[in-house]
Amino acid sequence: STDGTVNVGFRRDRLTPDGTWKVRKTPAGILYFAPAPTQLMGRLYREESKDPEAVFYMQVRPAKKSPVLLEFPVRGLRAALAEHLWTACKLDIYFGDPK
DSSP states (O other), X not given: OEEEEEEEESSTTOOEEEEEOEEEEETTEEEEEOSSHHHHXXXXXXXXXXXXXXXXXXXXXXXXXXXXXXXXXXXXXXXHIIIIITTTTTTHHHHOOOO
């Protein structure tokens, strides 16, 4: 099992706690669900605006194991959202015009 501890940030050396994430074990592995996904999406979206080369770091701590650091480049996030999810998820309510 896992304890749901997740730290996030845009620098490896500056990760901050991001609440207790919902954790679900599946046959394929472990899934983590952000406690406030819209806030997290906003952070990713803003960071790509500031720096297209930004990387989102997420450190998860499975129970009784060492932490695992995951890296996600944010390049292309804005374009992918605008093309595939903006209208379907009504993201204009939270973030305005996708451009």
